[in-house]
Amino acid sequence: MSDADDAGKVWAVKTPKGQVLLVDLPLEVLEGLEAELDRRWNHIINGPAFTAKSAAAVWRASCAHMGCDAAPLTARQAIGNDDDKAVFVLVADDMPDMYEANIPKAVDGP
Secondary structure (H helix, E strand, C coil), X not given: CCXXXXXXXXXXXXXXXXEXXXXXXXXXXXXXXXXXXXXXXXHHHHCCCCCHHXXXXXXXXHHHHHCCCCCCCCHHHHHCXXXXXXXXXXXXXXXXXXXXXXXXXXXXXX
């Protein structure tokens, strides 16, 4: 996938209880990750699997946020190209492109 294909996409984690977008994690969760990893939160959400330590920590935090246990994570799951096995995936950001008075505005039909 090229950088152009990645435009407008964000990292998400596929947990046993569903997918969570890293940009939707509470800042308190990201603060804990910053302290544990000695990385800035914006670097974490833009590169969750930058290191094995980061991948494991983001996986655990995401599972805890979703209320499920975090099974041990494998390298294949962390960096896999197989969308069925990969737990870190780029997905379309679910926020609308239009805002009115700094409030997201739903786009009318086609």
